[in-house]
Amino acid sequence: MNEQTQLAGISRRRFLGWTALLSAAVSLPARVWAWARPEAAFAATGIDTALAGLGGTPTVHDAIQFTTPDIAENGAVVPIRIEVDSAALPNVSKVSVLVEMNPNPMAAVFDIAPDTEVYIETRVKVAQTCNLYAVVEADGALYMQSRETKVTLGGCGG
Amino acid sequence: MIKKWAWLIGILAMPALSDDGIFDEYRDLMGDDNPAIFVIDEGEALWFEPQGPRSASLEGCDLGLGRGVTAGAYARFPRYFEDTDTVMDIESRLLHCMQQLQGRDRDTLLAKPYSLRGDMGTELEALVTWLAAESEGAVIAPEQVHPAERAMYALGEEVFFYRAGPHDFSCATCHEQSDMRIRLQALPNLTEHQDAAETFGSWPAYRISEGLVRTMGWRLQDCFRQQRWPGLKLGSEVSVALQTYMAVNAAGGVMTAPGLKR
């Protein structure tokens, strides 16, 4: 059965010693990276302060395709997708996701390498029905798209 | 058998119970990736790990198909075991093996069988998840041969319709009609084969609301909590009886667990 569980190179036998192995294998934390986590934006408790932490007020740009569900089955996991048409908006270097009504609206920032696609998929927590923002930085300017996602009570209500 | 890319190619799909398609877009975006894949690995590792005073693994555990046979075993539960002279669900059978083979203490094992808020999973949850994955694609075929197995079905049916508590709720209150929902949650009609098969076959399941895999034993406990009933004991006659009722109604369906649910 071992070959069947070789997912992404992690066999069962390797998994058994995985935790110990990790501390040795992964010693390349943030310090050696050239970019930095925008701490002010992450610490912000309101959408305006969070945007200020990213560098200002973005303008709406149609080259940003921001996909979120209109209605989410559960706020704990809301799938999002951000795609930028690089012909219409070139040189995108950063992509950010913000959730307006979360205690800390800043959810994630992605630094995009110069010669790659601008395409990000992830899942975020959405505390209540509100607007989600996709903000991108290109040539030092900020652009955005926003979408409302409804968060519903799916179960027995208790 | 665990399929290498099962988490990416749609085998762990959401159930298609009726909720008027309101979450189709959400589920489309979610895709088929199911974090239960991690829990399957964890359960498999735990099965082979020597534990307890006897430093034994669970490889000698008889889940009904012979010692150490895991493939397809989940799909045959609940079933009668001669060595205990009772009908057992998979969770109580695993606890039995942990006591008998590994020499572990029952009260300690029962202290926290299911995850609480903030946990990433328990040993029992992981083992059940792996064993369910070992029955993926298997036909649901609970034993109904021994008189005790048939009696369990009858008891399960009786309890299913039993109304009690301050809200007068029974299992049937929510689960004897088709195409109904509570809030936006589709409710399976567990008296009917199709819904019973889809439901029984998709537990244990990763619950995205909790970030955890939950088992059928937990599911029943939580139903009774919401029914305003007292606490259901793991492996109790009522728990095993209701699982038998569902499994027999589901018989002939296919195991798809671990599922992915809200």
Add this chain to the structure above:
Amino acid sequence: MRLMLRTGVLLAGALTLSSGVVSSERLDTVLERSFVDNGQATVDRLQQDPVQQACHHSRSTPPDAATATSLRQERLDAVIFPADGDFLGDWQRGAEVADNGRGLQSSDDPAQPNGGNCYACHQLAPDEVAYGTLGPSLTGYGARGQSEPMLRYTWTKLWDTHAYNLCSHMPRFGAQGILTEQQLKDIMAFLLDPASPVNQDL
């Protein structure tokens, strides 16, 4: 009141019933063994009252005509109407009661007010999309007016649905003490007040 162990013979051990019939004595002992007190949700809740018993044995459909008639009348006679004769409270507070799904579960704080959890089963205000379908839609309920018979009918349905619909799935919010008289008045207003969102077009 604890569950009574009515049979001393069929105690612990394997189930050995040979047919599909489970006697009620047997069921009591099995329930007693299978459940434990869990906070406010105690095992005595499993003792059935006459309504629960009648509706259980008939599988959620009303029992025989004679039993049904007498039970229905008994429930009707037991309805307690508002002492001050005023049926309508505050629809805004009623909206909160309708939305709240908590109360009387082992996981709930008994010091907090119970909810009515109306949206679990009914459509009410049309802008709330998360409603269940186990019960009929009550959107626009206020169109039925506020005549005395209408007020008494609606109150009775909330207090004890079995007075009209024996073996309905709906909880007995008044008779079982789930909601207070004031909460029931607030729900009445939420249903019937022309200003309530229940009675607005989307």
Add this chain to the structure above:
Amino acid sequence: MSRIKIRAQQADGITEVKALMRHPMETGMRKDQAGESIPAHFITEVAVFHGERTVMRGYWGAAVSANPFLGVRFKGGEAGDTVKVTWVDNQGGAGEGDTTIR
């Protein structure tokens, strides 16, 4: 348990990477059953590498969902190339996983 499942697939010069990480992503705002605060525990930084090249670096807050999913696309990449995903969290934990492009 620090593990990552990764798939990388290449078509028409674009490689798509999908990764699933085992992590609780605790916000620090939840309480456990006993009423005690559950400490914040979340991935703060994540990176995707194609061989030696960094194709994406992410900085996350606790609002990314538990057992996080990440999908990215990059130009280039041939079948057989190595794709690696790494993360570090706010408690000093780290994870790494790799796969080959199909």
